[in-house]
Amino acid sequence: MSRAMNKMLQRGAHATETATVVTEERPAQSGTPVHRIVIVGGGAGGLELATQLGDQLGHRGAAQVTLIEKARTHFWKPHLHEIAAGTVNLHAHAVDYLAQAHWHGFRYCMGEMTGLDRQRREVHVAPYIDAEQGEHVTGPRVFGYDTLVIAVGSLNNDFGTPGVQEHAIRLETPALAVQFHRRLVNACMRANAQSTALRPEQLQVAIIGAGATGVELAAELHHATRALVSYGLDHIDPERDIRLNLIEAGPRVLRALPERISAAATQLLEKLDIRVRTSARVTAVTAAGVQLANGETIPAELVVWAAGVKAPAFLAQLDGLESNDINQLVVKPTLQTTGDDTIFAIGDCAAAPWIGQDGNVPPRAQVAHQQAAHVLRQITGLLRGKPMKPWRYRDFGSLVSLGRHTTVGNLMGRLVGGNLWIDGLFARGMYMSLYKMHELALHGAWKTALGTAARFMFRRTVARVKLH
Structure with a gap:
């Protein structure tokens, strides 16, 4: 957890003394208190749920729907590798939260959740400071709720590997994907302009983690780098000078998927001249490359960390809610948290049981989509006095x-x-x-x-x- 997040969590206990309480009183419709639904996290599941609850309940005043999200725009996370490669225009696909809220009957609060008071049913939100401008936009706030849905997604897990924070880029947000692409373009232009021979690490890319993100990024970069070089970077021969390395600690790529898919993907990657390294555990990332457990060093100017999944660390300290060893909130088959029936968790941040299978459902976009649809039915049913029903994952x-x-x-x-x-x-x-x-x-x-x-x-x- 970052130092800034620690400070915000320490402030959380005193937030009600200094914050502006946005929902001091319940909004009322004809004298009847309106049900307050707060959704934290505007990823695939959170934004779909907020949009459809707003359409069904918010527009007609049957509930007050609030989405809390620290970003200003939404982009579908499974396509971040295309932003990183430069093959998709971020602005053509981004959804503006403020406009979406206006059109679909919910409120958008720009900020990051830092704490929870379950007894008072309040969500604490940190002050928002524009990182680029250094401008203080909002102060700390507290939002009251009757039903809370936590959908804050997941992060990559670096397992404490030295050098990752300093020398690798994680594809967790559109901003980081844009940052990687800018570094890629700069690296190509720098190599094209220099009169000396390329250093061993120049134009070499190491992608750590051969799950769906790593595999898709490697393939997309193969095509994107050749397109990039074709725009006048005549001193670079992509077949000779550019090397893509896909590194996986496990025995095969896409190990969460069937072996047939893994084998086909490996064969196609190798046809693209992507060097696939399996059973290769990374022990350190440096400015010049990646060190493996067997003592080998793979030169790399650009390193992407796409391995491991964990939920944000603050979930493990959320007023007594049960979490697992990767910070996911443990939920019942109804997707309600084990410690509080007024709180749901969906998407990658939820440890949801896979009914009929061993273990939990995998962190996939289709899971978040199905869970959002289920919680929509749960909440609308709740307001009509209907009992909760279990969610069953349909693997397509x-x-x-x-x-x-x-x-x-x-x-x-x-x-x-x-x-x-x-x-x-x-x-x-x-x-x-x-x-x-x-x-x-x-x-x-x-x-x-x-x-x-x-x-x-x-x-x-x-x-x-x-x-x-």
């Missing part, structure tokens, strides 16, 4: 993109009669449909269709890859 399979025209994966369920292996353009279409489902949940059919058409036409007028 897994798809991994290996570039604009190649996707591998499997589909599962009644639609395909069990487990269907797919690849190629059909798989690519299915992969893209996952994002369209998210857009439909946020915008509806007409706006999704118009937005898709506009982005398609815009792409015809710009470079194939972001050049700055």
Whole structure:
């Protein structure tokens, strides 16, 4: 946990003395108190839930829906690797929280949750300071709730590996993905301009972690770097000078997915001349590369840490709520936390049981999407006096993109009669449909269709890859 977060948590106990209490009294509709729903975290699950609760309850005054999120815009996290590679325009896909709230009947609070008072049913939110401008935007605030949904997502887990904080970039937010892309462009332009031979680490990239993010990033970078070099960087030969290394501590890539997908992905990566290293545990990251447990050093100018998953550390100190060893909040089959029935947790920050299987559901976008839909039904049913129902995860399979025209994966369920292996353009279409489902949940059919058409036409007028 960062020093700044520690300070904010220490302040949390005294927040009610200094903060502006935003919801001092319940909003009322015709003299009847309105149910207060607070959602913390505007990722895939949180924003979908806030949007649909606002549409169904907020617009007609049946509930007050508030979304607390520290970012100003939303971007679908599974596509962060495309921002990092420069093959997708962030601004063309970003959703402005303030506008979304205005259109869909909920309130947006810009800030970061730092504490919780379950007895008083209050969420503490830290002051918001604009990091770029150094400007103090809001003070500390406290929001009252009747139902609380925590959907703050997950972070990468560096397992305390030395040098990660200083020398590696984590693809956790759009800002970090943009930062990586800028460093990539700078590295190529620097190498193209210099008159001396390239150093061993120059134009070498090490991606640590061969889950879906690492594999998709490696494939996307292969195509993006060649497109980037084609725009006049004549002194760089991508086949000779650029090396992509994918490093995995486990025995195979995509180890959370079926072996057939793993084997197909490995074969395709190797055809792209991406060096895949499995059973290779990283012990340190330096300014010049990555050190492995066997003593080998892999030179790398750019290092991306895409290994491990953990929830934000503050969840482990949230007024007695039960959490596991990676900070996820433990929830019951209804997605209510084990310690408090007024609090739900969804998405990557929740340790949700996989009914009918051993263990918990995996951290996937389709999980957050399904959980948001379930909690929507739970909350609307709660307001009508209906009992809570358990959530069952429906695994529709897994798809991994290996570039604009190649996707591998499997589909599962009644639609395909069990487990269907797919690849190629059909798989690519299915992969893209996952994002369209998210857009439909946020915008509806007409706006999704118009937005898709506009982005398609815009792409015809710009470079194939972001050049700055």
